[in-house]
Amino acid sequence: MQFQLIRRLGQRQFVTKNVVNVLRDRGILSQVSQPEPALLSRLNAGEKIKLYCGADPTAKSLHLGNLLPLMILLNFYVRGHDVVALVGGATGRLGDPSGRKTERNFVAEETRLDNVSRIQAQLSRFFANGLDYYRSKNADAIPGELTLANNLGWWKDVKMLDFLADYGRFIKIQSMLSRDSVSARLGSQQGLGFNEFTYQVLQAYDFYHLYKNHGVTLQVGGSDQWGNITAGIDFINRVTDPNCLQHAGPFGITTNLLTTSTGEKFGKSAGNAVFIDPTINSSFSVYQFFLNTTDSDVEKLLKIFTFLSLQEIGALLAQHFESPHKRVAQRTLAKEAVNLIHGMGTGSAAEHVSEILFSDSSTLPQGRELKTMCERAGVLQNCSRNDSLIDVLMKVADITRSEARRRLQQNSIYLGPNRKNITTDLDDLSSYLIDDSILIVRFGKQKCFVLEMT
Numbered sequence: 001m002q003f004q005l006i007r008r009l010g011q012r013q014f015v016t017k018n019v020v021n022v023l024r025d026r027g028i029l030s031q032v033s034q035p036e037p038a039l040l041s042r043l044n045a046g047e048k049i050k051l052y053c054g055a056d057p058t059a060k061s062l063h064l065g066n067l068l069p070l071m072i073l074l075n076f077y078v079r080g081h082d083v084v085a086l087v088g089g090a091t092g093r094l095g096d097p098s099g100r101k102t103e104r105n106f107v108a109e110e111t112r113l114d115n116v117s118r119i120q121a122q123l124s125r126f127f128a129n130g131l132d133y134y135r136s137k138n139a140d141a142i143p144g145e146l147t148l149a150n151n152l153g154w155w156k157d158v159k160m161l162d163f164l165a166d167y168g169r170f171i172k173i174q175s176m177l178s179r180d181s182v183s184a185r186l187g188s189q190q191g192l193g194f195n196e197f198t199y200q201v202l203q204a205y206d207f208y209h210l211y212k213n214h215g216v217t218l219q220v221g222g223s224d225q226w227g228n229i230t231a232g233i234d235f236i237n238r239v240t241d242p243n244c245l246q247h248a249g250p251f252g253i254t255t256n257l258l259t260t261s262t263g264e265k266f267g268k269s270a271g272n273a274v275f276i277d278p279t280i281n282s283s284f285s286v287y288q289f290f291l292n293t294t295d296s297d298v299e300k301l302l303k304i305f306t307f308l309s310l311q312e313i314g315a316l317l318a319q320h321f322e323s324p325h326k327r328v329a330q331r332t333l334a335k336e337a338v339n340l341i342h343g344m345g346t347g348s349a350a351e352h353v354s355e356i357l358f359s360d361s362s363t364l365p366q367g368r369e370l371k372t373m374c375e376r377a378g379v380l381q382n383c384s385r386n387d388s389l390i391d392v393l394m395k396v397a398d399i400t401r402s403e404a405r406r407r408l409q410q411n412s413i414y415l416g417p418n419r420k421n422i423t424t425d426l427d428d429l430s431s432y433l434i435d436d437s438i439l440i441v442r443f444g445k446q447k448c449f450v451l452e453m454t
């Protein structure tokens with residue numbers, strides 16, 4: 001389906017605080033295209049705008065890094081602006097070279113189509129959950145319109161000869177060569193395929209298509225998308241009659257990249273992604289991810305992943321730094337972010353499980369209650385009674401046999417409610433089970449897994 005309208009609440013003229021300023025104050029913005037004053041004055045005048053952001057179907061699920069540009073869309077959406085969330089059914093076939101040192105692995109068609117429908121479902125859930133979360137703090141919020149799009153909808157009908165004849169002369173090779181995504185790869189040993197070289201043209205045309213046919217005037221992406229976004233702005237400016245351009249943009253905005261404490265981008269390629277699909281990363285594991293945020297990152301993440309006001313964040317941080325070991329800021333961040341991502345109530349459920357699993361064993365509920373609670377927070381995993389401890393460790397933490405052995409030798413594995421430190425493989429785990437079925441496995445102090453042995 002090319003375009004799917006999710007919510008239509010009628011045309012309204014509305015006034016809300018300039019969203020670009022809100023986002024800048026929260027430290028989410030990296031670059032804004034020029035002329036920025038033209039965008040700001042439209043927003044200051046309370047004009048409704050329509051903006052879009054895309055993600056390619058290169059994995060089963062979006063991850064926390066992808067949510068940064070989507071948080072920009074969400075911030076606009078909940079304040080009444082219209083947003084288009086695009087899945088790159090067409091662009092996903094080429095592979096975006098932006099920010100990459102090597103070509104992406106080929107994704108089979110069946111997998112790609114499956115990824116498209118999963119990501120569309122995640123996008124629609126993200127905006128629904130995000131709106132509920134915003135409304136929990138601003139009950140009278142009236143959102144804009146959410147549209148889900150797939151660029152295969154228009155690309156499947158474009159013929160190469162027509163495209164080159166109609167648009168080829170507006171696309172300048174010098175500009176294409178000068179983009180970071182291209183120039184960085186030209187000198188590499190592997191080189192750059194024509195598919196990756198032309199990727200920017202497809203994304204530029206997408207922006208033009210959405211601008212011309214659907215009134216989209218702003219494109220948003222992570223900072224690695226700056227080249228593709230400005231390619232779209234150039235394309236629209238060259239192809240469109242200047243008289244039709246004047247007050248309509250086009251504009252581009254990028255977000256700072258979400259990085260690890262060592263500065264590495266969070267994402268699939270770096271292998272450190274936390275996925276938003278609850279069947280891949282449960283509410284509990286998303287909660288744990290945010291709970292483990294360092295003191296130096298917590299303010300930044302509170303501003304990005306919550307709708308707490310800057311005043312509330314300031315007060316929370318003041319309270320936190322009075323006794324940092326209580327991790328009040330991290331606990332609030334984790335609960336709020338899980339509510340935002342997985343839906344209202346899931347944050348408290350994950351908090352409850354976390355408090356019980358990480359407190360002392362006397363407060364641990366018995367088997368059935370523990371099982372139900374863990375199931376609700378998506379924590380419970382299954383393992384076979386025939387598995388040895390090393391098999392179990394490999395499955396729950398997705399690590400190799402030698403890594404599991406290394407963890408045991410490093411004294412970092414603890415079993416059962418009493419947290420017995422185990423240093424060698426065990427074939428029989430029955431003496432560590434709660435109610436003869438539930439096994440709690442801890443990796444050091446920070447990671448805890450709950451398994452049902454069947």
Ligand SMILES: Nc1ncnc2c1ncn2[C@@H]1O[C@H](COP(=O)(O)OP(=O)(O)OP(=O)(O)O)[C@@H](O)[C@H]1O
Binds near residue numbers: 066221267
């Ligand atoms: N860590 C991150 N921080 C901010 N934005 C990100 C991050 N990771 C991805 N994005 C943004 O999410 C959008 C979709 O990204 P996409 O799924 O195509 O690639 P990706 O997740 O970056 O892939 P990979 O990790 O394999 O490079 C883009 O706008 C991209 O810039």
Ligand SMILES: N[C@@H](Cc1ccc(O)cc1)C(=O)O
Binds near residue numbers: 055086228
């Ligand atoms: N190039 C973007 C995804 C995208 C695809 C098509 C677009 O029109 C916009 C964005 C990325 O890889 O992150």
